[in-house]
Amino acid sequence: MLWRFLNFSRSISSFFESWDVFGLVFNTLIVFFAVVFSSLIIGLIISIITVRFDFPGSKILFTLCALPLVIPSYIGALTYISAFSPKGLFVQIFNRYGINEIAGIEGFLGSWLVLTLFTYPYVQLICTSALRNLDSTVEDAARSLGVNQFKVYTNVVIPRLKKPIIYSGLLVGLYVISDFGAVSLMRYSTVTKAIYAYYELSILGDPVIFYSSLLIVLALIISFAQRGSDTSRSAKVSGTPRIPKKILLNGKGKLIAYSFLGLVVFLGLIIPICVLSFWLIRGIYYGNDVSSSIPGILGSFTAAITTSFFAIIIAMPIVILISQYKSRFGDLLEKIMLSLYGLPHLAVGVSILFISIKLFPNIYQSFFALVISYLIVFLPQAIGGGQASMEQVKSSYIEASLGLGQSKIDTFRRITFPLIYRGLFAGGALVFLSTMKELPQTLLLRPTEFSTMAVDVWSFASEALFTQAAFSAFILLAISAIPTYILSTRNLEV
Amino acid sequence: MVFDNLIIRARSLSKSYGDEIVLEDFNIDIWYGSIFGILGVSGSGKTTALRLLAGFENPDEGTIEMHNKVIYDKKINIPPEERKIGMVFQDYALFPHLTVEKNIAFGLSKDEIKNGRLEEIINMTNLQPYRNKYPQDISGGQQQRVSIARALAPKPEVILLDEPFTSLDAQMARDLREEVVSLLRATKTTGIIVTHDQEEALSVCDIVSVLENGKVIQSATPQEIYLNPISQTVANSVGDPNIIKGTSTNGRVKTSLGTFNSAYDGDLDVSIRPECIEVNLDSNGDYIVKECIFYGHDQVISFENKNGEVFRARSLPSMIFEPGDQVCIDVTEVTTFPSKR
Numbered sequence: 001m002l003w004r005f006l007n008f009s010r011s012i013s014s015f016f017e018s019w020d021v022f023g024l025v026f027n028t029l030i031v032f033f034a035v036v037f038s039s040l041i042i043g044l045i046i047s048i049i050t051v052r053f054d055f056p057g058s059k060i061l062f063t064l065c066a067l068p069l070v071i072p073s074y075i076g077a078l079t080y081i082s083a084f085s086p087k088g089l090f091v092q093i094f095n096r097y098g099i100n101e102i103a104g105i106e107g108f109l110g111s112w113l114v115l116t117l118f119t120y121p122y123v124q125l126i127c128t129s130a131l132r133n134l135d136s137t138v139e140d141a142a143r144s145l146g147v148n149q150f151k152v153y154t155n156v157v158i159p160r161l162k163k164p165i166i167y168s169g170l171l172v173g174l175y176v177i178s179d180f181g182a183v184s185l186m187r188y189s190t191v192t193k194a195i196y197a198y199y200e201l202s203i204l205g206d207p208v209i210f211y212s213s214l215l216i217v218l219a220l221i222i223s224f225a226q227r228g229s230d231t232s233r234s235a236k237v238s239g240t241p242r243i244p245k246k247i248l249l250n251g252k253g254k255l256i257a258y259s260f261l262g263l264v265v266f267l268g269l270i271i272p273i274c275v276l277s278f279w280l281i282r283g284i285y286y287g288n289d290v291s292s293s294i295p296g297i298l299g300s301f302t303a304a305i306t307t308s309f310f311a312i313i314i315a316m317p318i319v320i321l322i323s324q325y326k327s328r329f330g331d332l333l334e335k336i337m338l339s340l341y342g343l344p345h346l347a348v349g350v351s352i353l354f355i356s357i358k359l360f361p362n363i364y365q366s367f368f369a370l371v372i373s374y375l376i377v378f379l380p381q382a383i384g385g386g387q388a389s390m391e392q393v394k395s396s397y398i399e400a401s402l403g404l405g406q407s408k409i410d411t412f413r414r415i416t417f418p419l420i421y422r423g424l425f426a427g428g429a430l431v432f433l434s435t436m437k438e439l440p441q442t443l444l445l446r447p448t449e450f451s452t453m454a455v456d457v458w459s460f461a462s463e464a465l466f467t468q469a470a471f472s473a474f475i476l477l478a479i480s481a482i483p484t485y486i487l488s489t490r491n492l493e494v
Numbered sequence: 495m496v497f498d499n500l501i502i503r504a505r506s507l508s509k510s511y512g513d514e515i516v517l518e519d520f521n522i523d524i525w526y527g528s529i530f531g532i533l534g535v536s537g538s539g540k541t542t543a544l545r546l547l548a549g550f551e552n553p554d555e556g557t558i559e560m561h562n563k564v565i566y567d568k569k570i571n572i573p574p575e576e577r578k579i580g581m582v583f584q585d586y587a588l589f590p591h592l593t594v595e596k597n598i599a600f601g602l603s604k605d606e607i608k609n610g611r612l613e614e615i616i617n618m619t620n621l622q623p624y625r626n627k628y629p630q631d632i633s634g635g636q637q638q639r640v641s642i643a644r645a646l647a648p649k650p651e652v653i654l655l656d657e658p659f660t661s662l663d664a665q666m667a668r669d670l671r672e673e674v675v676s677l678l679r680a681t682k683t684t685g686i687i688v689t690h691d692q693e694e695a696l697s698v699c700d701i702v703s704v705l706e707n708g709k710v711i712q713s714a715t716p717q718e719i720y721l722n723p724i725s726q727t728v729a730n731s732v733g734d735p736n737i738i739k740g741t742s743t744n745g746r747v748k749t750s751l752g753t754f755n756s757a758y759d760g761d762l763d764v765s766i767r768p769e770c771i772e773v774n775l776d777s778n779g780d781y782i783v784k785e786c787i788f789y790g791h792d793q794v795i796s797f798e799n800k801n802g803e804v805f806r807a808r809s810l811p812s813m814i815f816e817p818g819d820q821v822c823i824d825v826t827e828v829t830t831f832p833s834k835r
Binding site for chain 2: 396
């Protein structure tokens with residue numbers, strides 16, 4: 001990347017003038033800070049309300065609040081742009097009350113709203129598990145020293161959640177700067193949108209390379225900051241943490257809790273689903289041809305199955321290597337895998353495009369190159385799944401098996417594999433889902449005539465053909481909702 | 495018990511992790527059919543010794559022989575799965591994805607299972623009611639029983655037990671200990687128990703090796719170790735003696751508790767076990783009771799002399815002592831070691 005960047009540095013001065021570098025970077029950073037800020041506020045409030053207070057339905061509301069996580073940003077953007085464009089659905093419905101046109105949410109406002117709605121669940125989930133494990137004796141101590149109930153949160157609880165807050169905030173930030181689907185449909189010019197626009201002009205033109213490098217630099221800075229956020233060591237209290245008793249909400253408290261959580265669920269879940277259902281039904285009513293969606297559906301499944309299969313095959317030895325050579329080689333492998341995780345998909349797509357055109361012309365626009373590029377970004381998910389289960393394979397199990405006369409191969413077959421295969425397959429399932437939802441890499445690298453549901457949804461939506469987009473979007477949502485729901489609720493119970 | 499066959503002979507084993515020497519010139523001879531104890535505080539290298547014997551780790555130097563055949567030296571290294579040495583782990587290491595029965599059957603061949611070995615070992619260890627449960631669904635004591643059954647099932651010649659009873663409560667540990675010993679005796683399996691618990695080592699083992707800083711400092715029968723410890727460390731590791739400094743001249747050493755015979759001359763540590771001091775009420779006695787802790791089966795009396803030095807004695811529960819009582823003492827046995835400088 002650096003080499004490429006330097007290669008183009010001679011014409012860098014002209015970049016800044018003609019390619020609006022400052023404007024794009026400014027737009028990207030503004031939406032970055034805005035979304036991180038609003039996601040943190042929403043996510044934290046949900047965590048605190050549901051962990052520390054007791055009211056009927058808190059569990060189900062918590063789950064509903066977490067669900068927008070499964071909605072890909074481009075589907076979220078599709079629903080919002082189609083509902084709240086100047087003459088969109090909202091205007092059509094409220095026409096009879098004399099509303100003929102609204103300002104519309106294209107641009108920054110829409111991007112901010114949509115990205116916030118589909119990223120705050122990261123904060124919610126991460127901060128909730130941290131909050132649940134927080135020993136409350138420190139809070140009791142603060143109360144006994146005369147700090148009131150509200151100030152305990154601002155002075156004690158939130159400072160102690162500093163680590164998860166920074167961590168989840170940066171996770172959201174990484175998501176925001178890498179996002180392509182929402183900003184492109186909202187027609188908000190950020191770095192990612194510029195990369196694609198320039199790509200359409202000239203596949204590997206200088207601006208494409210420049211902005212991809214810039215994107216990677218931004219992403220790396222955020223990832224490093226995220227890992228650096230590990231430094232705030234909270235003092236460990238010996239003994240088991242004391243979990244505070246939930247406070248029962250009174251009438252006024254319930255009203256506040258319900259209206260806040262209700263509003264979040266309404267915006268993040270009900271609006272997208274209703275709008276999508278509306279387009280779907282209208283499409284069916286007008287007799288849209290569903291068969292045009294079939295190649296995309298087949299394409300999605302082919303890509304997702306192939307990628308998850310190879311992800312599992314490749315992850316297995318890596319997982320075992322990482323656990324066995326914990327010291328040097330394993331550490332290195334782990335670091336490489338971690339750094340892959342934060343790479344913006346669009347930039348990875350450009351890199352693979354670059355490599356395939358310049359070095360391996362045979363694989364340019366091949367299915368193979370597409371799968372490779374999926375694997376680069378999604379392999380860490382498969383490895384993560386395997387690693388989680390590898391942790392339960394204690395070294396003494398292996399030794400016990402060897403001590404009972406089993407060979408190394410038999411030990412793998414009878415102990416290691418049965419213990420890790422579920423985790424690996426769960427990781428593989430995640431890769432399957434992620435591949436299915438993936439948009440930017442697919443757009444750049446797909447073979448001609450090859451399409452996926454994500455590509456279909458995005459292309460139809462960007463041409464405002466919402467009824468056509470709705471069918472694929474619905475299937476995509478249904479497929480990703482079920483397992484993600486299971487995974488997320490299982491997480492919550494830990 | 496008479497033992498006449500060596501099963502394991504380890505010579506000058508050493509092992510270091512980086513700069514840290516864990517084992518140094520470690521030698522042991524283990525008799526076939528015996529129960530051998532390796533006693534030491536944590537960090538003394540006892541678990542490492544066990545792992546070297548099992549073959550999970552390789553010594554930096556030294557040789558290990560089994561039945562007079564080398565299983566480890568510079569050229570030969572028999573892998574753990576071929577050593578016929580079973581191991582019982584401190585954390586049990588039961589396979590979580592297999593039932594109790596499948597765990598026990600793990601090291602058995604199909605033929606052995608068909609010939610009833612599995613049933614035999616399950617009955618022997620009274621695990622019948624638990625055979626279809628998973629390890630995580632049974633109590634710690636039962637888990638340890640399963641882990642012992644699993645190790646015994648393939649009829650290994652030697653079983654290594656790494657702190658096998660430390661994670662259990664005291665009563666459970668005592669019961670299981672007796673059970674394990676009788677199982678080992680009944681199956682004529684040689685057992686090597688690593689422990690930091692002196693009571694365990696002394697009550698169970700035929701021979702005990704006391705390990706300190708990676709070196710064996712004494713190997714002998716429990717009685718020998720207890721009555722004739724060769725160093726103060728050994729004396730301290732079995733029992734809780736009073737240590738008094740003194741200087742010996744002409745084979746006699748004068749201490750605050752009396753004058754005793756000594757094999758050495760010069761500066762000495764005199765070690766007197768609490769149970770070797772008899773305490774009697776005596777209004778003319780030289781000592782005053784400070785504290786008396788009553789345990790039921792016995793009691794420990796702390797008393798001081800005129801210089802304020804405090805000693806401990808152990809006596810039968812029948813006599814009643816109160817703080818402030820004047821007492822006289824009678825020392826029945828002492829051990830002396832040259833002072834460490």
